Amino acid sequence: xxxPAGPGPAELDRxxxxxxxxxxxxARFCGLLAAPAADGTHLVAVLAEAGGLHTESAVVPDGCxxxxxxTARLAGATWYxxxxxxxxxxxxxxxxxxxxxxxxxAPGSSRPWPGSxxxxxxxxxxxxxxxxxxxxxxxxxxPYGPVRSGVFESVEYLVETPGEDIPSLRTRVFYxxxxxxxxxxxxxAADGTLLAERTEGxxxxxxxxxxxxxxERLAGVEVPEPAGLVRVVHAELERIANHLDSxxxxxxxxxxxxxxxxxxxxxERLLRLRARLCGSRFGRGVVVPGGVSSGLxxxxxxxxxxxxxLQRDIRSDLRMLMATPSFLDRLRGTGVIPADLxxxxxxxxxxxxxxGQSDDARLARPYAAYGRLGHQLFDPHPEGDALxxxxxxxxEIEGAFHLIRxxxxxxxxxxxxxxxxxxxxxxxxxxxxxxxxxxxxxxFYFVTMDDGRLTRVKPRSAxxxxxxxxxxxxxxxxxxxxxxxxxxxxxxIAGVAG
Amino acid sequence: MPxxxxxxxxxxxxxxxxxxxxxxxxxxxxxxxxxxxxHDRSRVGAAATACPTDAIADGADGPxxxxxxxxxxxxxxxxxxxxxELDADFETAGVAREALVVPALPESDAAVAAARAALxxxxxALRRSVHVRxxxxxxxxxVEWEVAALTNPVYDVHRLGIFFTASPRHAxxxxxxxxxxxxxxxxxxETYEVMPEPKVxxxxxxxxVGGGLVGRGYAxxxxxxxxxxxxxxxxxxxxxxxxxxxxxxxxxxxxxGGGHGxxxxxxx
Numbered sequence: 152x153x154x155p156a157g158p159g160p161a162e163l164d165r166x167x168x169x170x171x172x173x174x175x176x177x178a179r180f181c182g183l184l185a186a187p188a189a190d191g192t193h194l195v196a197v198l199a200e201a202g203g204l205h206t207e208s209a210v211v212p213d214g215c216x217x218x219x220x221x222t223a224r225l226a227g228a229t230w231y232x233x234x235x236x237x238x239x240x241x242x243x244x245x246x247x248x249x250x251x252x253x254x255x256x257a258p259g260s261s262r263p264w265p266g267s268x269x270x271x272x273x274x275x276x277x278x279x280x281x282x283x284x285x286x287x288x289x290x291x292x293x294p295y296g297p298v299r300s301g302v303f304e305s306v307e308y309l310v311e312t313p314g315e316d317i318p319s320l321r322t323r324v325f326y327x328x329x330x331x332x333x334x335x336x337x338x339x340a341a342d343g344t345l346l347a348e349r350t351e352g353x354x355x356x357x358x359x360x361x362x363x364x365x366x367e368r369l370a371g372v373e374v375p376e377p378a379g380l381v382r383v384v385h386a387e388l389e390r391i392a393n394h395l396d397s398x399x400x401x402x403x404x405x406x407x408x409x410x411x412x413x414x415x416x417x418x419e420r421l422l423r424l425r426a427r428l429c430g431s432r433f434g435r436g437v438v439v440p441g442g443v444s445s446g447l448x449x450x451x452x453x454x455x456x457x458x459x460x461l462q463r464d465i466r467s468d469l470r471m472l473m474a475t476p477s478f479l480d481r482l483r484g485t486g487v488i489p490a491d492l493x494x495x496x497x498x499x500x501x502x503x504x505x506x507g508q509s510d511d512a513r514l515a516r517p518y519a520a521y522g523r524l525g526h527q528l529f530d531p532h533p534e535g536d537a538l539x540x541x542x543x544x545x546x547e548i549e550g551a552f553h554l555i556r557x558x559x560x561x562x563x564x565x566x567x568x569x570x571x572x573x574x575x576x577x578x579x580x581x582x583x584x585x586x587x588x589x590x591x592x593x594x595f596y597f598v599t600m601d602d603g604r605l606t607r608v609k610p611r612s613a614x615x616x617x618x619x620x621x622x623x624x625x626x627x628x629x630x631x632x633x634x635x636x637x638x639x640x641x642x643x644i645a646g647v648a649g
Numbered sequence: 650m651p652x653x654x655x656x657x658x659x660x661x662x663x664x665x666x667x668x669x670x671x672x673x674x675x676x677x678x679x680x681x682x683x684x685x686x687x688h689d690r691s692r693v694g695a696a697a698t699a700c701p702t703d704a705i706a707d708g709a710d711g712p713x714x715x716x717x718x719x720x721x722x723x724x725x726x727x728x729x730x731x732x733x734e735l736d737a738d739f740e741t742a743g744v745a746r747e748a749l750v751v752p753a754l755p756e757s758d759a760a761v762a763a764a765r766a767a768l769x770x771x772x773x774a775l776r777r778s779v780h781v782r783x784x785x786x787x788x789x790x791x792v793e794w795e796v797a798a799l800t801n802p803v804y805d806v807h808r809l810g811i812f813f814t815a816s817p818r819h820a821x822x823x824x825x826x827x828x829x830x831x832x833x834x835x836x837x838x839e840t841y842e843v844m845p846e847p848k849v850x851x852x853x854x855x856x857x858v859g860g861g862l863v864g865r866g867y868a869x870x871x872x873x874x875x876x877x878x879x880x881x882x883x884x885x886x887x888x889x890x891x892x893x894x895x896x897x898x899x900x901x902x903x904x905x906g907g908g909h910g911x912x913x914x915x916x917x
Contacts, residue, residue: 254868333867345701348863397793409652410652418798435721
């Protein structure tokens, strides 16, 4: 943890260099956020370095309208600076496009300033249609969304096309902005965990683990080993469910009716298994600050049998799917993200790993009980297309089953049992970052607390980070590839819009 | 065509519900029920205080729990097990907002019966087939998985004449999810307005019903009820596919037994 630096515009001017220097020395830029404090607004860059996520911060003094942009040095900062502009009105000076991202406010509407604790009125939005960006013969605009054709989360993709190619795509994510960050204010750690589960509902476990990790770091407690193992089991089941979901959507798009039906059946059985373990099909209520609420609700013998059966069924159908040419043809060469771009931007999760990146928080920055378990290693898939991302997900499903078995084995050895959680106390205070590897990729929570109450919580889902790359994934692709590219990103808009 | 035998491998996996009850559900949290008294008032009080969404009120005639606020965290069950229990009965939808309060308020029975009768008169034309338009008005994303699951082979709602449609102009039933995010209030309202009569609206999930944990804020309306006229209120965080199916059936008057239209769960 870096100590907050003293105020002063000169120090603020050096901030982009300080962050970029650490990236130059091998850190990965994870995100940028703002946190109101007594001496001004803290600008906090989160960096992945050996052993954990660390911060580099500077103070924007009150009355100062902005800060120097990081985007000149760090491509990945683009969306973060737009978000800060939306939420706080602070301008990233030198940023090339500060169009609203999560909150397009009407003139005169006040900024929410999450973390300030101030009362807020309902905002007024200005959601005028975007003017066309391209001119040319026969170029027209297709607005996909916000109410989309099918059961989707609300988001708008504005495609401009001369007919087939997609030379321009703009993404508008603000439709379902719920003001989650401000909602955390004043909650205690237990309620905060429940809200973290709802920040990105399909990755409830990962979000709760990341949030609780920050609280546990503040409280200076270690989660008991059995609780860490239970977290692993639920988090890996969540990973399999999400990777199946992405594959199901690929199968549907490719007209693979039997694969679609069978994989949907496996996903349903998996969600039912999760409900048997904890009462919730999404693993909600499992993670509490300091540990878990209880052990696995199924005897180990039954759990092994259920896991074996699921893995056999899923593996067999995925093997067949990956030998079906009419499926592979739709993914091969589709939605290519080149490795150098993924590296510069810091692409996360299966998106990054399908473009030659290797970072995985479970291995690089172990949390829960991941440090005590053996991880299966797979051949890299650096091709960068939707097929590479599909292969990564299939490998990760195998790896997840492997981790679950080990975690259950180890739970049997150590005997589990109460207490499933250690007390984090009700006077926790300070600033910390917690993280987890969600199915979508790294999620982190920046948390500040004062006397047991949350003052500033910034969740950053992998969905937010990765969706910033979506518009560049169409170099050689046409309209009919859209569904595949979207499914191959495998993101949840709830985690993007905040 | 190696896929063909695979399609037959499992036999029939589709649920018998609603024709017959489905065995699935035990051990699964669908709702919190209030057990008959007497209750330990101090423990009920502790449960009410611990409830993250203030769903519990302790009155003179015992505690009442508003399922339209309950996020199923289970804290009350842990703190006052003699008063609250997790319930696997997924038919929790109600035809009036106050019908989600358990045990039922004495004055709500007649009102609920009237609302149910009026609704079913209005949507008689939809009984043979209903086309559903789902709109996410600020969900956490999980409920969309459960809505999508309705077309998987286990729930297979096509067998019941229930179809999802892309165009709101072809839709009879608006299935709204999420807290009513500021940016979605306009699109939600517009979707409702272009649907032809007769039309029916379900608020699906505790977020859509009453805001859930997100509640009311600078960009969250605390549910969709102020934006579109809700006919059926379905609790759950998120509601299960069975819960969603039972709410659709209740909305068009096809729930076996006519549907209670009011939440059960006043205890065994």
